[in-house]
Amino acid sequence: MFFLMLLLQFLFFFYDFIFQVLHYFFQLGFSQPEVASSWGCGTPEDVTLRLVVYHIHVRIFRIFRGVEQLF
Numbered sequence: 001m002f003f004l005m006l007l008l009q010f011l012f013f014f015y016d017f018i019f020q021v022l023h024y025f026f027q028l029g030f031s032q033p034e035v036a037s038s039w040g041c042g043t044p045e046d047v048t049l050r051l052v053v054y055h056i057h058v059r060i061f062r063i064f065r066g067v068e069q070l071f
Contacts, residue, residue, distance in 0.1 A: 012064045019060075023053055 026049060 008064065012061075015060065015064075019057055023057075026053060
């Protein structure tokens, strides 16, 4: 039981790391150079992409938290 909890924690942190790396590359790939260097919100497409990626992240986070509560 303890090892399963450790495995879930490891998988969650590994997923979170991969998500952060992918999110960074999505921002580099989908934003225009002048938008990427500005402090603003970006174009509507950039904001939509960020919201979609954030929504996916929150859904997977809730799944991991739900599995943890089962144990």
